[in-house]
Amino acid sequence: MAQAATRTARDRTVHRHGPRLAHSAQAGDRAGGIPGWLDERRRAGTFEVRCIPFGEMVKWRIDPDTGNLVHDSGRFFSVEGLTVRADSGTTWSQPIINQPETGVLGILVKEIDGVLRFLMQAKMEPGNIGLFQLGPTVQATRSNYTGVHRGRPTPYIEYFVGERRGEVLTDVLQSEQGDSFLRKRNRNMVVEITEDIEVRDDYRWLTLGEIHQLLAVDNLVNMDARTVLSSLPFPPGDEDAAPHSDTEILSWLTGIKTRHEREVVTSPLARIEDWRRTPAEIARSDGRHLRVLAVSVQAGNREVTSWTQPLLAAQRQGIAAFIVRRTAGEPQVLVQGLTQPGTFDVAEMAPTVQCVTDGWHDLPEKPPYLDYVLAVPDDRVHYSALLSEEGGRFYRRDNRYLVVEADETLGGDPPDAYRWLGLSQLKRFTGYSNHVDVEARTLIACLQSLWGKEPLWARG
Known part of the structure; x- marks a missing residue:
């Protein structure tokens, strides 16, 4: 019954906002300038990512008992071991990202000149191909937007978790990569506002049609934007x-x-089978699947302008x-x-x-x-x-x-x-x-x- 009620409410949202989204999907001619704008934002500050040994990480450490990669605050995320026993009889071990807290991935929309527009961000992430990609208005872990890092506030977060929230078009907890994250979920939101807001240098209003054009470009629209866009209440089909x-x-x-039936158990990263550790990476002995490495980051436009962290790299x-x-x-x-x-x-x-x-x-x-x-x-x-x-x-x-x-x-x-x-x-x-x-x-x-x-x- 609860799911039926949810569907009825969603159907009302689709029928109300679907035609407006369809109109936005057919509007806009500024997509061609976005790659240049992303390059401009990259040139506007100091941005550098370099691989470093694990021992050079700051505020991160290798736990002496487990070998897990953990943050000194106990927040953000950790890289641990995972042992899996499948019902087929297959057993394997691998590193896994354990990030229990739920982040916010949110896009603000506003009707401007009769067309719905989406406030998108030139988002720098250390693992991005090209460093800058087009992201949602807000892309933040709970640790980030609650200020655990003691950095600058997350722009526009008040429209998603504060009292200034407008009309919610979508709001749902969604999973992330099940091959690399342990039961990770983020809150995916689209919120419509009517008030005028200041648009910061790293943000642009785009129509849905312009975003759709950019989805055809390699490595330009980031994953967090894509997952939020997938939940838009588009006009119903047949x-x-x-x-x-x-x-x-x-x-x-x-x-x-x-x-x-699958038994999934976290285990010490130092003791997972068939994986080797060097001062700069953790990888399988046969070179398959993934590896864990560490990076040092300089990013002038982020809430914190420099940090170190582990990342997972696919082979x-x-x-x-x-x-x-x-x-x-x-x-x-x-x-x-x-x-x-x-x-x-x-x-x-x-x-x-x-x-x-x-x-x-x-x-x-x-x-x-x-x-x-x-x-x-x-x-x-x-x-x-x-x-x-x-x-x-x-x-x-x-x-x-x-x-x-x-x-x-x-x-x-x-x-x-x-x-x-x-x-x-x-x-x-x-x-x-x-x-x-x-x-x-x-x-x-x-x-x-x-x-x-x-x-x-x-x-x-």
Whole structure:
């Protein structure tokens, strides 16, 4: 009943604000100036990131008992060990980021000259490719916006957690990468204001159409902006386009959760098997998966202008792809129910393909649909871009994000771990916590950038 009430409220929000968002998605011609503006903001201050030995970190230390990387305050996050015992009998160990506190990822919107505009930030993060990327209005951990670092206040935070809050369009706890974070979630918010506010140098009002154009550019719109954008209450599509009801999808996902028994236990980082530690990195002996390193950061525009911290670096570039098919009204999307060691609730809906392309042979069996996605002809590729993951925790980690169209060889029912959903139906599930993973939410934002365009939105 609670979920039904939530859906009714969300439907009202969609019907009220959907047309305004659609209008904003078709407006704006200033996207071409944003890459230059990001370069300008980078030149406006002193910004430097360099890799350092762990022993040179300040306010961070290696715990003498566990080998975990921890902050002196006990806040922010730690890098610990994780031991996983899957129901298949497979056991492995890995580093994991443990960040129990919930941050805020929020975008302010305001109607200006009859068009909804989004206050976006030139956000510097030490792990970003290019250092500066387009981020949400607020992108802050609880430790940051409550001042644990004793730095400058977080701009505009009062509109999301203070008394100046406007009308809330979306507000939901969402997960982050389940392969690297232990049950991490952030609060994703979109808040509309009517008052005039000062726009600081590192911020710009953009239409949704301009943001959509920028999503086609490699490593420009950051992960935190993408996850918030995925929850926007876009105009509803054809409800009859969904081949399964919401209840059927929830039952399918719940079945996956109950069938997969996995024991996940944190363990001392110093004692995880098959990993080696040097003064400057922690990595697997065979060079696979990821490594942990430390960086020193100079950033003149941040709340704190210099700091050190650990980051996780991927050894290979990943791939995340939706296979879609046309229907009258809107596309259908093929999702998988994916389990990952750090997922908050065992499994979430994920892209059709979510893996490391040249590392599939390390898995017990080849991921379904990988060959199709890698070999699909250009005329069936509707979206393709390299997009960075969270630059505050990952060092230059990006994935190839793809939206590709199914052909006649993919007819018939998919494997049991997969289901076709209507795009509007999938978007509804972003209104609930722990249903759609962060890679899938990025692809939803990318699909939104194609909204209304032929041939995916066929006119039936």
